[in-house]
Amino acid sequence: MELKFDFNNMMQSQVGVHGIDPAFIDRDAPLIRKAYQKVMDNRGKGWQEWCDLPYASDEYLDEMISYCGEVGKKAESFVVFGIGGSALGPLAVASSLLHLHHNELPRDKRNAPKLYVEDNVDPERMNALLDVIDLKTAYFNVITKSGETSETLTQFLIIYDKLTKLLGKEEAVKRIIVTTTVGKGTLYNIAAKEGFKVYDVQKGVGGRFSVLCPVGLVTFAVMGFDIKAMLKGAAEMAEQSACADIYRNPALMSAYLKWISMKQGKNVSVLMPYADSLKYMADFYCQIWAESLGKEVDDEGNVINAGQTPAKALGVTDQHSQVQLYTEGPFDKVVTFIAVDEYRSVATIPEGGVDACDFLKGHTMNELINAERKATEFALKKAGRSNFTIYMPAVNEKTVGELIMYFMYDTAFAGALLHIDTYNQPGVEEGKKATFAMLGRAGYEAKLKEVNAVKKESKYII
Amino acid sequence: MELKFDFNNMMQSQVGVHGIDPAFIDRDAPLIRKAYQKVMDNRGKGWQEWCDLPYASDEYLDEMISYCGEVGKKAESFVVFGIGGSALGPLAVASSLLHLHHNELPRDKRNAPKLYVEDNVDPERMNALLDVIDLKTAYFNVITKSGETSETLTQFLIIYDKLTKLLGKEEAVKRIIVTTTVGKGTLYNIAAKEGFKVYDVQKGVGGRFSVLCPVGLVTFAVMGFDIKAMLKGAAEMAEQSACADIYRNPALMSAYLKWISMKQGKNVSVLMPYADSLKYMADFYCQIWAESLGKEVDDEGNVINAGQTPAKALGVTDQHSQVQLYTEGPFDKVVTFIAVDEYRSVATIPEGGVDACDFLKGHTMNELINAERKATEFALKKAGRSNFTIYMPAVNEKTVGELIMYFMYDTAFAGALLHIDTYNQPGVEEGKKATFAMLGRAGYEAKLKEVNAVKKESKYII
Numbered sequence: 004m005e006l007k008f009d010f011n012n013m014m015q016s017q018v019g020v021h022g023i024d025p026a027f028i029d030r031d032a033p034l035i036r037k038a039y040q041k042v043m044d045n046r047g048k049g050w051q052e053w054c055d056l057p058y059a060s061d062e063y064l065d066e067m068i069s070y071c072g073e074v075g076k077k078a079e080s081f082v083v084f085g086i087g088g089s090a091l092g093p094l095a096v097a098s099s100l101l102h103l104h105h106n107e108l109p110r111d112k113r114n115a116p117k118l119y120v121e122d123n124v125d126p127e128r129m130n131a132l133l134d135v136i137d138l139k140t141a142y143f144n145v146i147t148k149s150g151e152t153s154e155t156l157t158q159f160l161i162i163y164d165k166l167t168k169l170l171g172k173e174e175a176v177k178r179i180i181v182t183t184t185v186g187k188g189t190l191y192n193i194a195a196k197e198g199f200k201v202y203d204v205q206k207g208v209g210g211r212f213s214v215l216c217p218v219g220l221v222t223f224a225v226m227g228f229d230i231k232a233m234l235k236g237a238a239e240m241a242e243q244s245a246c247a248d249i250y251r252n253p254a255l256m257s258a259y260l261k262w263i264s265m266k267q268g269k270n271v272s273v274l275m276p277y278a279d280s281l282k283y284m285a286d287f288y289c290q291i292w293a294e295s296l297g298k299e300v301d302d303e304g305n306v307i308n309a310g311q312t313p314a315k316a317l318g319v320t321d322q323h324s325q326v327q328l329y330t331e332g333p334f335d336k337v338v339t340f341i342a343v344d345e346y347r348s349v350a351t352i353p354e355g356g357v358d359a360c361d362f363l364k365g366h367t368m369n370e371l372i373n374a375e376r377k378a379t380e381f382a383l384k385k386a387g388r389s390n391f392t393i394y395m396p397a398v399n400e401k402t403v404g405e406l407i408m409y410f411m412y413d414t415a416f417a418g419a420l421l422h423i424d425t426y427n428q429p430g431v432e433e434g435k436k437a438t439f440a441m442l443g444r445a446g447y448e449a450k451l452k453e454v455n456a457v458k459k460e461s462k463y464i465i
Numbered sequence: 466m467e468l469k470f471d472f473n474n475m476m477q478s479q480v481g482v483h484g485i486d487p488a489f490i491d492r493d494a495p496l497i498r499k500a501y502q503k504v505m506d507n508r509g510k511g512w513q514e515w516c517d518l519p520y521a522s523d524e525y526l527d528e529m530i531s532y533c534g535e536v537g538k539k540a541e542s543f544v545v546f547g548i549g550g551s552a553l554g555p556l557a558v559a560s561s562l563l564h565l566h567h568n569e570l571p572r573d574k575r576n577a578p579k580l581y582v583e584d585n586v587d588p589e590r591m592n593a594l595l596d597v598i599d600l601k602t603a604y605f606n607v608i609t610k611s612g613e614t615s616e617t618l619t620q621f622l623i624i625y626d627k628l629t630k631l632l633g634k635e636e637a638v639k640r641i642i643v644t645t646t647v648g649k650g651t652l653y654n655i656a657a658k659e660g661f662k663v664y665d666v667q668k669g670v671g672g673r674f675s676v677l678c679p680v681g682l683v684t685f686a687v688m689g690f691d692i693k694a695m696l697k698g699a700a701e702m703a704e705q706s707a708c709a710d711i712y713r714n715p716a717l718m719s720a721y722l723k724w725i726s727m728k729q730g731k732n733v734s735v736l737m738p739y740a741d742s743l744k745y746m747a748d749f750y751c752q753i754w755a756e757s758l759g760k761e762v763d764d765e766g767n768v769i770n771a772g773q774t775p776a777k778a779l780g781v782t783d784q785h786s787q788v789q790l791y792t793e794g795p796f797d798k799v800v801t802f803i804a805v806d807e808y809r810s811v812a813t814i815p816e817g818g819v820d821a822c823d824f825l826k827g828h829t830m831n832e833l834i835n836a837e838r839k840a841t842e843f844a845l846k847k848a849g850r851s852n853f854t855i856y857m858p859a860v861n862e863k864t865v866g867e868l869i870m871y872f873m874y875d876t877a878f879a880g881a882l883l884h885i886d887t888y889n890q891p892g893v894e895e896g897k898k899a900t901f902a903m904l905g906r907a908g909y910e911a912k913l914k915e916v917n918a919v920k921k922e923s924k925y926i927i
Contacts, residue, residue: 010925017919087785103593106569112596123782124837126812126830128741131565134574154781156822157814157833164815189821197819210785253927270797271733271774279590290786297790310794312733314776319616320585322896323549323672324752328759330892332772335732350588352619353626357659359651360618362906368588371619371904375586378899381916385895430792433847434784437840442833444824454843457479463472465715 004243005236006405007394008253012384013260013337019387021334023263028249035249035259038419042412043245050426052207053411056215057238057404064231067217070200071224074180078116078142081225082132084158085146085218087290089182090122092214092407093146093222095287099280099403100228115226116142124154129161138169142225144180146218148204150188153438159190172197182217209426211291212411215404229400236404244412254409257339257391258416264337264389265311272311273329276341277318277376280398284341285315288410295414297430298423309421319375326379330386338383338390341406342376345397466705467698468867469856470715474846475722475799481849483796485725490711497711497721500881504874505707512888514669515873518677519700519866526693529679532662533686536642540578540604543687544594546620547608547680549752551644552584554676554869555608555684557749561742561865562690577688578604586616591623600631604687606642608680610666612650615900621652634659644679671888673753674873677866691862698866706874716871719801719853720878726799726851727773734773735791738803739780739838742860746803747777750872757876759892760885771883781837788841792848800845800852803868804838807859 015022028035046054074081083093097118102108106117119132143162147155159179166175181194185203194201202217213219215237223230246252249259261272272292274285297310316325318340329338350368363371383390393409395402418425440450477484490497508516536543545555559580564570568579581594605624609617621641628637643656647665656663664679675681677699685692708714711721723734734754736747759772778787780802791800812830825833845852855871857864880887902912 008927009921010927011921014922014925016922086782090782091786102596103590104597107597122785123741123779124830124833125739125741126808126834127810128565129812129830130810134564135566135569153822153825153833154785157825157830160814160818160822160825161812161830164818167818193819193821250924251927256927270795277587279585279587286786293787293790293794297792297794299793308793308795310790312774312776312790312794312798314774317585320548320552322893323584323616324553324748325755326896327890327892328755328772328774330759330895331761331770332755332759332774333732333770336774346588348589348592350591350623352622356622356626356629357655359655360615360622362901362904363615363619363622366904368586368591368619368623371615371900372586372588374900374903375896377903377916378896381899381919382893382896384919386892428789430789430848431784431844433792434788434837434840434844437843438833438836439824441836441839442824442828454839457843457846459471459473460476460478462712463476465470465472465713465718 004239004405005396005402006240006253006409008257008391009394010256010260010391012380012390013264017384018389021267021387022389023260027263028259031259031263034420035255036247038258038416039247039255041419042415048207050207050209051415052205053209053212053215054241056208057234057241057408059234064234067202067220067224068230071221072227074142075115075225075227078225079110079140080136081116081118081142081144081222082136083118083120083144083146083222084155084162085120086122086152086154088210088213089146089148089155089218090120091211091283091287091290092219094120094122095283096214096219096403096407097222097226098283099398100400101226103279118222118226121158124157129158138165142178142180144182144221144225145190146182147188147190148184148210148213148218150183150190150192156189180221182221211294214287214407232400233404236401237408240405240408240412244408254412255416258413258420260391261311261337262417262420269335269337269389270311271314271336273314273316273325273336273338274341275316275318275321275338277372278341278343278346278398279317281341281343282317284406285317287407289313289315291410291414294428295418295425296421296423298421299430301422302424303422307423309423318379319372322375322379326382329388330382334387336389338388340376340380340390340392342373342392342394343398344394347398466701466867467858467864468702468715468871470719471854471856472718472722474842474852475726479846480851483729483849484851485722489725490721493721493725496882497717498709500878501709501717503881504877510669512669512671513877514667515671515674515677516703518670519696519703519870521696526696529664529682529686530692533683534689536604537577537687537689540687541572541602542598543578543580543604543606543684544598545580545582545606545608545684546617546624547582548584548614548616550672550675551608551610551614551617551680552582553673553745553749553752555681556582556584557745558676558681558695558865558869559684559688560745561860562862563688565741580684580688583620586619591620600627604640604642606644606683606687607652608644609650609652610646610672610675610680612645612652612654618651642683644683673756676749676869694862695866698863699870702867702870702874706870716874717878720875720882722853723773723799724879724882731797731799731851732773733776733798735776735778735787735798735800736803737778737780737783737800739834740803740805740808740860741779743803743805744779746868747779749869751775751777753872753876756890757880757887758883758885760883761892763884764886765884769885771885780841781834784837784841788844791850792844796849798851800850802838802842802852802854804835804854804856805860806856809860
């Protein structure tokens, strides 16, 4: 494991009364052991098939690298249609490994297609995409595990119609890769009939835990990332997460410390990476943490309304936006920093030039961003605010694989400590039904009546 | 005022026990009146000079439109260097009015320079910028009110050195616009000596309230936006915010309802626009709400640790990421939706094609995104979750001006209700000092000792 975790600033010894009493870790050892064992016992079973993803066979990966590598060579643009877990994982990982202005680079400098991860049904966004890609040289990855996601099917229907009209059906078929559950669902049925290339989403891998299955890997292989190195990193973190000793298991330690913090009323969890390349990791974390832990009932059906609201921040940028609140506002949050030891390039502040800011001259931006991160950590600690830091020696396939797997085990352990179903999402059903009703879908007539029965008072409308 | 606000789902009549008792509004009338009066009485004074920004003279604006319009014609790329309020307002407004892939459009389709708002000191980001802009045709806007912001000065020093070496000093000088306090600060002194074009940041306009002063307007004029229409929208919202009747004053009503919600333990405020063009409005809101209200002490110096954590979401995208938590998690948040009635384009789902998803066919994405918004509002209401909706008839200069001004008055009224200093940010000083110390700035030797004196326990490092 190349990542390093520093939990000191979660403890009372560093942050005082709002921190965690170290004796709690011993006191709660039986609970921790039980949660740990639940996750361990279910590896590879039920909704925990994600635990097996790092161990994909070479044969399986080689086919993907070969097929997707060819697509990567032929495509000028590669477009992902997906939403939620089908988009946030691919986006977070791709953003961490690509040039920050990848799509604006000339082809000979980027060595991979332009990448668009389209996870909304805003009509302006769909049309904006069509303004900048050339359909003649574009390839599409349509991702929905269930094969029934309205937003993704909508995008697909619009594009496949255009591709067919422009290129003819034979060529249009070659432009689509479908990532879905083989054997069931609307999208699979279309794919089987039309003859699209299909990658299977394993049965026990849910959307927000799917980035290391074809949901993410297809895109990564198209973009030319070293997916074997990524899975190697994930495997190393999986092994570390299997340590029974909490002092050697960062995912178990962070899950426990955040769980205790929730009990202390800290209902907000901030992820603040100090690297633009990791900005979208906060979006990935927001989904996995919010959707997994935000649950009305526990395993026994008791109403507990569990959950901790994840918040995205970016260092140093949000020092000038959020840190005032973090240092002086309510003691209601845990801040997780991500530090990067070695950035992939250096920017040096020139020695000469205008006569000012002498204390900056000769330093690098690399020194500045790391000094600011340490300073913010110091200021939060001094203000008694709980925080911990994940150190990445560098951002690459291996370390990103470790980070992704850490987030998954962190969430799994936290869900086990909360005694909830980490893997369902019943709270989104009501909205789906109401949407179907408003679009006039057969069978939803009663729901439409219910929606239309809502009466608003005009005095509250301004 | 073209915006419309629906507060029904904040009330007990809609969301039940976790909502607000309508009798509270009468009960708290004296407090509301006092807060309202405090904001009204200070318009144009002290740190409330932002209230006057909509009333800039035609002469003043015409000069800006003329000068910046010329820059817009000459520049292939326009780069903003700033951080916090100097970046988030310009980014939010520009993103709302530009094509969603503006920088990827060919020049004849975008009619304005490429725009880069650079608000970090990540070395990879600085170098990525240099990879995609051509310095020979790039113009820069360096924004810092104090003229002392380390991050912005760092960016400036690097670029000005490169420009001077590449183009010679005479031409390099023409490429820089400085937006700062005229007459004081490091950046002003450099600008005066070198001969840069300077726009003044009014004395009583703080960073997070500055988007309608040159901090934002310069960029908007360069990009060819109708800044007079924007200020007209802002003026209309300012007038509406001057209504003493809370039932006619949306900023006062929302500030009050969120304040009451904070007292009920709702310490999270989500902004969820249903439009990709408004995505960065959430970043703007996050700063103004977090940094203004996140305060340790009230006006009398009592420690109150006030504040509500703003969270960013995007509809429909985050229905597949955050809404599970919003409907089933703790009753600890208020969700603000932004609805758009008319998007700037239409995307129609084709009638024919593959044999599936018949309920979607013939509909538009426009219908789908609005049905999903209404469905999510319905689902939240049904789950007893407080929310309200801001309706924009369309996204344009006028309505964006209204929205920006609403956020400012909303924040000002909330700060007055909390009895805090809305306009300071003492909580970021400690981090700045620690940064100076670590960079070896003279005078910070004691701070460096303090930083270095922190001892970590190795058992909490994994």
